[in-house]
Amino acid sequence: MSIFITPTIETDRLILRPLDLKDADDVFEWTGDERVAEYMIYPCHKNIEVTIEWLCSLDSLENEYTWGFVRKSDGKLIGSGGMRFRTEENVWSFGYNLRYDCWGQGYTTEASKRMIEYAYSENNAREFVSEHAVENTASGRVIEKCGLVFDGYSEYSKFDNSRTFKCKKYRMILK
DSSP: OOOOOOOOEEOSSEEEEOOOGGGHHHHHHHHTOHHHHTTSSSOOOOSHHHHHHHHHHGGGOSSEEEEEEEETTTOOEEEEEEEEEETTTTEEEEEEEEOGGGTTSSHHHHHHHHHHHHHHHHHOOOEEEEEEETTOHHHHHHHHHTTOEEEEEEEEEOTTSSOEEEEEEEEEEOO
């Protein structure tokens, strides 16, 4: 196990950078939005204290990078995502979430492709997986645009076990 240092990286329209406590208000804008949290593994944040607790936990995550997605055009923090090395499976997984008013604009695909590229070039990552709730078809399109292919069905539950989702799993192996 190791703690990865999340670097700042860029895409055409985004800066992907580490999150910190000063981001709490911006992060709460999407983690506290039921529409964004609906299919996420975390329950909707009911208050900013929950968001602050999550931000504080990022420093101790092992085998994981977590980025905030900052729009270059106006400097607004609009979402977050991460890459995690699953040691037990020897694969990298990724996920993301974005402010509702930024959905459908290609930001998540752009950020996810860059996260994959980073793990590939800096960590010699070759196998990637991701999953989404069957009902969350937009997330499936993002995963497919990143080059992953359908690999079967499974299920996952929210951290608080308030809901379980049937999910579609995807995989990609790079040379």
